[in-house]
Structures are given as structure tokens and as C-alpha cells.
Amino acid sequence: MTFLPGAAPTLSLSDLDSRARDIFRHVVETYLETGEPVGSRTVSKGGVHLSPASIRNTMQDLTHLGLLGAPHTSAGRLPTHAGLRLFVDGLLEVGDLAEEERRTIDARLFAKGGSFEDVMNEASAILSGLAGGAGVVSAPVRDAGVKHVEFIALGSDQALAVMVFEDGTVENRLMRRPVGLTPSALTEASNFLAARLAGRTLAETRLEMRSELDRARRELDETAARLVEDGLAAWSGGEDADRALIVRGRANLLSEPGAMEDLERVRMLFDDLEQKEQLVGLLDNVREAQGVRIFIGAETRLFSLSGSAVIAAPYMTGRQKVLGAIGVIGPARLNYARVIPLVDYTAKVLGKLLDG
Known part of the structure; x- marks a missing residue:
């Protein structure tokens, strides 16, 4: 498993000596577990064999480096976002799923x-x-062309819209089946879309979809036209907003x-x-x-x-x-x-x- 940082930290672990690294790791791990600021006494009880005063001095150094911060003067410390980034990139031990x-x-x-x-x-x-x-x-x-489009009846109130792309991927959408839709109208709707989308990407046909809906309303059975309209609405043309x-x-x-x-x-x-x-x-x-x-x-x-x-x-x-x-x-x-x-x-x- 690999994972990538969102941005490179300004500090690396090599900038910290072993004491600072150990204390920093304990502070971050405790914070991630509890969500609360971490004090020097908590760190000393967590396995760092130093006096609270020594730990406090090191935590102050880490604060000056921008790796730790304090919500207010008397509180313990918690990691900054830069500190969390350094921890995730260099000290985090990622386990596996059960x-x-x-x-x-x-x-x-x-x-x-x-x-x-x-x-x-x-x-x-x-x-x-x-x-x-x-x-x-x-x-x-979807940047591959459409190879096949089909509507399949699933009971009296549902239809399955199937779109097969030229790269081999298949996209299925469950849709409400228009009341009164006959098997012949279902086939008519499938053929109408298949003829217009075959070999073209959804993004390419995006600008023409509105006119296709107008044409469907004129040329098809009313229920088939409604199915075409719902089918076009169900598939995305690739724009972020849609x-x-x-x-x-x-x-x-x-x-x-x-x-x-x-x-x-x-x-x-x-x-x-x-x-x-x-x-x-x-x-x-x-x-x-x-x-x-x-x-x-x-x-x-x-x-x-x-x-x-x-x-x-x-x-x-x-x-x-x-x-x-x-x-x-x-x-x-x-x-x-x-x-x-x-x-x-x-x-x-x-x-x-x-x-x-």
C-alpha cells in the first residue's frame, strides 16, 4: 500500500533528535486517540522516561518549530496541521484490515x-x-465511446438502464418505469438512444441532449420518450457540476x-x-x-x-x-x-x- 502527501512539510524527522521525535510521537498519538491537548505528565506516564520538566522543555521547542500548538496558555499541547503531516509521512504505522x-x-x-x-x-x-x-x-x-444502450424491464414499476462503453466498462442505473410502458415502447426507446450515442462519448453528445429530448417527444411513444428523458438525465456528461x-x-x-x-x-x-x-x-x-x-x-x-x-x-x-x-x-x-x-x-x- 502506498499513500502520497497532499503537500511536502517544511521540516523532516531528521531535524529532530531522538528525544524530540519520541515525545512528538507520543503527543500526536495521544491526541489522535483522545482529541484532547496533551500535557507533559501524560507523556511521562505514556512511556517516555524523562521528568515532566524535561518533557515540557522539549514540547516548547516543538512548539517553536511549528509542530505543536496550544489552545490557550495553561493547556497542554496538540499537533498543528504541519505536525500531523510530519507524523503521517514519517511516524505513522499503518495496519491492515481484519x-x-x-x-x-x-x-x-x-x-x-x-x-x-x-x-x-x-x-x-x-x-x-x-x-x-x-x-x-x-x-x-466517461471518456470512452458508447457501444451499446438498452432499457430492460424489471417488474411493473422499474427499468434497468444499461450502457456499455467501448473500453469494456458497463454502467447500470435503476429507474422508475413510466406507467403504461409497453415492451415495444421499451425497445423503441433503446433503439432511439443507441442510434444517437453509439461510438460517441457522453461529453461529446452533451450539447445535443436537449435537442434529442425534443426529437424524442416528437418521434416516440409518450412513455418511450419519457424513458429516454429519464435515461439521459441519469447519465453524467462529465462536467464537475453535473x-x-x-x-x-x-x-x-x-x-x-x-x-x-x-x-x-x-x-x-x-x-x-x-x-x-x-x-x-x-x-x-x-x-x-x-x-x-x-x-x-x-x-x-x-x-x-x-x-x-x-x-x-x-x-x-x-x-x-x-x-x-x-x-x-x-x-x-x-x-x-x-x-x-x-x-x-x-x-x-x-x-x-x-x-x-
Whole structure:
């Protein structure tokens, strides 16, 4: 497993002697576990065999270096965003998922395999539930031409919209079936779209979609035209503002330690999560990475004010073609050691499922 920093720190671990490194690690690990400022006595009881006064002096040095900060004069210390970055890049020990967690993720995602939208929803929900932040997933950018389009009846009130792309990927969407839609109208709608989309990307046909809807209303049965309209609306043309973006688990952000005392930060984070275009853009940056990518605080313009962290990874086909990105957004004190392998594994399973 590899993961990439969002931005390079100004300090490296080689700038710290062994004592400072040991104390720094204890402060950060304790803070990530408790969410509270850490005092010198806490560090001395945690296995650092130095007097509280010696520890306090070293913590003061780390504060001058910009790695630790204090919420007020009499409090203990907590890591700054620069300190968290240094810890994540050089001291963090990333574990692996338990086999039971792997089976749970596999089972939940493959149970939703019949619907592209359901798979994305479930992947986001899995991460929000297991990681404790907000789970987020961006839909793939479809840059391959369309090979086949078909609507399939599923009972009296549902239809399955199937789009096969020239790169071999398949996208399925469950849709409401218009009342009175006959088998012949279903075939008529499929043929209408197939003739106009074959060999072209969704982005290429985006500007023509409005006229296609007008043409469908004139040329097709009323129910078939409605199905075509719903089908075109269900598929994204590739623009950030229109691509599917699923965010689950916002309520988790309110249950974090200190959230109720820092409601302004939580409010700003909620506002950030509503900035769809910027959030899609951030996840698209992750698409260039070959592993998990981590952003802390001001390393992203979007989350600089709320001081939040993003842990995200691309999901891709077996041929290493990147489809989209998935991740977790939460406070800077996310449990990085746990969330990184969760995001990494979920991204791999999601890519495998969508590739299939």
C-alpha cells in the first residue's frame, strides 16, 4: 500500500533528535486517540522516561518549530496541521484490515452489484460507518465511446438502464418505469438512444441532449420518450457540476469529541461538503495518484478554514484505468492508521466490482 502527501512539510524527522521525535510521537498519538491537548505528565506516564520538566522543555521547542500548538496558555499541547503531516509521512504505522472487515466490505458491495448508483451509495456509507467521518465517492469520468444502450424491464414499476462503453466498462442505473410502458415502447426507446450515442462519448453528445429530448417527444411513444428523458438525465456528461457525487455520514461529524464545543468549525465543514464542484475537483486530483492520498487543513483550499482532513484513493479497473475516487472527510484528528487501509481496500473492491 502506498499513500502520497497532499503537500511536502517544511521540516523532516531528521531535524529532530531522538528525544524530540519520541515525545512528538507520543503527543500526536495521544491526541489522535483522545482529541484532547496533551500535557507533559501524560507523556511521562505514556512511556517516555524523562521528568515532566524535561518533557515540557522539549514540547516548547516543538512548539517553536511549528509542530505543536496550544489552545490557550495553561493547556497542554496538540499537533498543528504541519505536525500531523510530519507524523503521517514519517511516524505513522499503518495496519491492515481484519479479515472480518474485508468480508463485510465485500459482502455489502457485491450485494449492490446490480445498480451502479447503489454501489456508489453503499461504498460511501461503508466508509462513513467504519471510519467515523463523511464518506464521499465521485462517479467515473466517461471518456470512452458508447457501444451499446438498452432499457430492460424489471417488474411493473422499474427499468434497468444499461450502457456499455467501448473500453469494456458497463454502467447500470435503476429507474422508475413510466406507467403504461409497453415492451415495444421499451425497445423503441433503446433503439432511439443507441442510434444517437453509439461510438460517441457522453461529453461529446452533451450539447445535443436537449435537442434529442425534443426529437424524442416528437418521434416516440409518450412513455418511450419519457424513458429516454429519464435515461439521459441519469447519465453524467462529465462536467464537475453535473457528475454524480455521493456524500454519506455527515452526522458522524457531530459526534466527534469536541464537535459541540467547536460548532463553527463543524458548520464550515458542512458548508464545504456542499461545494460540489470544488469537491469533485479535489477528488479528480486524487485520480492521478497511484495510492491513498492525504490532505490536511490548508493543503486544500476547500477545507482550509474548517481545518479538516481528506483521505482518498482512486478506484480503477483491472487494467489500471482510473474510474473515479473515494474517500473519507473529517476532522484533522482522523484515525489515520485505521482509515488509510479502509479507503485503500474499499477503493480496490469498488474498482473490481464496477470493472466486472
